[in-house]
Amino acid sequence: MRKLVERELTSEGPKRAGEVRGSRRTVTVNIGESPLAWLHSRGHLDTRLFEAGEMLRRDYERAQLSANLTMRWDPVRVKTTGDQGLSATEKQIAAKSRFDAALAEAGKGLQDVLWRVVCAGDGLPETEKALGWPVRSGKLVLKLALERVADFYRIR
Numbered sequence: 224m225r226k227l228v229e230r231e232l233t234s235e236g237p238k239r240a241g242e243v244r245g246s247r248r249t250v251t252v253n254i255g256e257s258p259l260a261w262l263h264s265r266g267h268l269d270t271r272l273f274e275a276g277e278m279l280r281r282d283y284e285r286a287q288l289s290a291n292l293t294m295r296w297d298p299v300r301v302k303t304t305g306d307q308g309l310s311a312t313e314k315q316i317a318a319k320s321r322f323d324a325a326l327a328e329a330g331k332g333l334q335d336v337l338w339r340v341v342c343a344g345d346g347l348p349e350t351e352k353a354l355g356w357p358v359r360s361g362k363l364v365l366k367l368a369l370e371r372v373a374d375f376y377r378i379r
Contacts, residue, residue, distance in 0.1 A: 275375075
């Protein structure tokens with residue numbers, strides 16, 4: 224989905240709305256694009272790492288680990304003969320166990336960056352700031368974490 228917004232460009236990247244800085248250069252940003260997709264489309268992540276991140280995000284969403292703000296509006300399941308596999312609850316439990324195992328494979332020091340960038344959709348500058356890391360160190364750490372996740376999911 225394309226949601227294009229004009230943002231002021233700073234030395235640390237696009238400025239968020241409400242920030243005041245001296246530079247007047249602007250850039251068009253697609254706020255509907257995930258940070259992982261942004262890195263992949265610009266050649267900062269190879270396809271293997273991108274697919275690993277997408278699989279981790281998919282398991283996060285299937286396990287329904289994100290916060291719910293209102294009632295659940297999921298459709299009522301109708302018994303059909305088409306799906307002979309796992310029930311919805313079993314699929315959710317399997318996704319949660321895969322998600323937990325993938326984070327465990329990444330290791331304690333890398334779980335934070337994976338969750339923030341892949342699952343929560345935070346950008347690398349925000350993640351580096353929140354974790355107290357030096358500027359531009361997040362991409363390297365994210366790549367290390369995604370390498371381990373790709374090995375877990377057996378992506379070649």
